[in-house]
Amino acid sequence: MTQATSRVAARRSHGEDARIFAARVNHILINSPPALAANAVVAVLLAAFLWDEAPRGPFLSWLSALLGVMAARAFFLLRDTRIGVTERNAPAICRRQFNGLLTTGLLWAAAAWLFFPHVSHVHQTFLVLIMGGMMAGALAVNAVLLRLFLAFSLPIVASLPLYVAASPSGEQPFMAAMLAIYWLLLLSVALKLRRNTSESFRLRFENLELIADLREQRRREQELNSELSHEIEERTHMERELRRSEAKFRGLTENSPVAVFIIQNGRFAYANKAVSKLTGHSENELHGMALADVLHPEDAPRVLERIEKRLASGGEEDPVERRVIRKDGRVVWVQTVGKVVEHGDTPATLGTAVDVTASKEAEDRLRHMATTDDLTGLANRRHFMDIFKREFSRARRYGRQLCLLVIDADHFKAINDTHGHDAGDKALQKLAELARDNLRDVDLLGRLGGEEFTALLPDTSGDEGIMAAERLRALAESTDIDIGGKTIRVTLSMGVGCLRESDATPDELMKRVDDSLYEAKKRGRNRVMPSS
Template identity: 35%
Template sequence: MTNPANPPPQPGSAAVNPAPDRLTAILLVEDDDADATLVVRALRPYARRSTVTRVTSMRDAQAWLHRNACDVVLLDLSLPDSFGLETVSHLHADVPSLPLVVLTGFDDEDFALQILETGAQDYLVKGQTDGPLMWRAIQHAIARKRLEEDLRLSEERLQGIIGLAQDAILTADDTLTITLFNQAAERLFGYEAIDIVGRPLALLIPEHLRAAHEANVAEFRAGPVQSRVMAARREVVGLTRDGREFPAEVSIAKMHHARGLLYTAVIRDVSERKRVETELRRMATTDPLTGLCNRRRFWELAEVEIARLRRYGRPVSVLMLDIDRFKSINDSYGHAVGDQALCRLASVCMEELRDTDHIGRLGGEEFAVILPETGLSAAREVAERLREQLAAADIPCPNGALRMTVSIGIAVCSEDDMTIERALSRADRALYVAKSQGRNRVEVYDEIGASASLAG
């Protein structure tokens, strides 16, 4: 029975923020029976928290969404009546507020970025996704869409405020003395108009930025431009009466009158938008489980270090880490303990590594580390320290504490390395040797030694 105090979303809408006591409604759009079975089987452990409805075509999906509420769609790109990225764009255009997670058979980073740019919140590669990863992707998509909707609604709200003249508005004369201060400005800066009118505009600007602000005003005063809208101005920083700094967007206009120039500024606090943008950026570059760099962000940082190596010739080393027998941890103790192991590895590495080092989760239990300004000897010391600390780290589990070990491969980057993949490939070969030699050990890539070990 429907609770009148908490009515369900209207048909065709996305319940982006489902109530804690409500099941997550999942629409699976998949025409392949085998793939659909795998998805349903993967989500079976979450049956008490979700419902899965399956349709087999784009037309059926659109019809179902127009009649029913849904929290997230798992969308195959190859349907009888829709194929490729158009599948995402069509459904996104039809129900723009609905989170989309794409199911694809292509494990390609460039294609994945196209999927996200077309309107999806996440993607999963068929055959490489287990239940916990799929469930996390679903929750991530819902959270990401919620933030996107927050940002969209925030922008609409701000535009409405401008239309109603509810942004902070102030005027100042040619000496930059405040002559008008509206109620919105009172709320924003914490001053009463009676206290601030007649005082210098500099009171609303942090002291360390006042000289630059006066120079910008002087340039604006001397130039031919009569106004600068918010889109044409870089961000400025405001200062409240209690000393709090906040990011702001400003529209400013100048006009001449009998007593000289008069400046009018419309000021908008964008702290909330910045928070949302920062969170979206964090979600796009961070592994949601461990908090480390995800593969995409790690690759970006790695290429910067490779470029620095080629330019300055400074040493750079890379490590490849892999938890030994990770599958047996999941099988014996459950995926929750496996996740604890991954998080423990991340926290230990962050404690032991320098601020200038970079660590990323490349996938599963595989991690990579970039060590700038680090030659082979120092890299070996770092790797051994990590191995020892990880072997001594406790992992909480239902029966007490669990210990894990890692195998580590090391490679030194060369100026001939055009991309980080070559160095990581060498480190990965050294990691393979460490695994084959008994695990819980560090191996250094060596052209002859690694080749001989692999051949043997």
């Protein structure tokens, strides 16, 4: 896991991971064919619509040029799809996509100059709507690489304002302004999509590397256990052939780096140096010590029961993970394999143990990453919704009360714009801390995204939920948040709702509370609004 993290950090120090860039290009390549087909279809429909309005010669030239560019782009798209995107060829494919989109955007921009002076207001409006639709389609496909979206949309959005500036008349300035505002909205969406997809691609590759390293480590551990099991069997055979020579067995295992032990009547009959190192007890202390004394209290009964069953049935135990308490009190995870042997003419368990604490900690970290919001430490959206659905079903089944809060930080965008995103992150962390410290341990807090939080309060009435929300709102309003030499205050708007008999699904309760939140914002923010 440490090696994978180091590799990711090394790539970041040299700019964007080439694999992420290739994944972006591949995403665009996969989604381009429908957009390309739609572009051609729209051009043909536009031709039919303006056939009697626009000058025939320029119109046919423009349509021929656009369809020719579409055909060229389709050819390169099919070729690149057949070859496939790699880290090496991704920049070249991206350049081809950029040139094709730029040429297409310029041709659509030319439509404004060629046809606007010659068509009616209805046809002008239709042409503007077509251009808007083309830009929206480009956003859906190319938002993961902002330069491609800009290559297509900038010529279009610039063409109509430039034409209006040259010859303003009628409703054309209004249409130009609306097209520009629409483009700015698309650009803001594109920026947000790009950030989200960047994080998604990055986390995907980091998690794949971590999982691959973890699997490789587990594979090596399993191979080691398999080899050790085979070795133990051979050694047992040698002991029988050499009249069960314990001295021979000690000679083979004493200096083994793997923990090797014999358990007889629930106590250590033999333990090598590796067992001593693993448990922190000396070899003399281990001799005769009860196995239960080094096992975690929760694991000991199951382990002793398995040993008794194996002694009764014979055979070999599959690898099992269990906890060991060292002499210094530290808990370590071990993977053990056991086999029934004869020791001093009495059945015993011969076992090996390998420290797998690092693997278990890696699994815990991955589990934490999958359920926790990195910034605030609260439950992430997916984990919160899973628990919310489970608690909703339990409350309906047993007739219990359940209260839901949806919380939104007021004017949070202004904090980011004025003080920067680091200050915004600190504000979110402080709000999460306030909520965590002022709600019960049984309550579940989650971050749905951005500045929106939610809290699930089991066994809570509507009045109690409103009181808890009002208490949190007042606390946030009066709390100074240090953002690096400056202090700010953040107010909260909240929607509160409790489970009703009419709520058939969690979504119905969530929607009611969401509606209450929006009502609180409408009424001036910094308030708690119960659901109607």
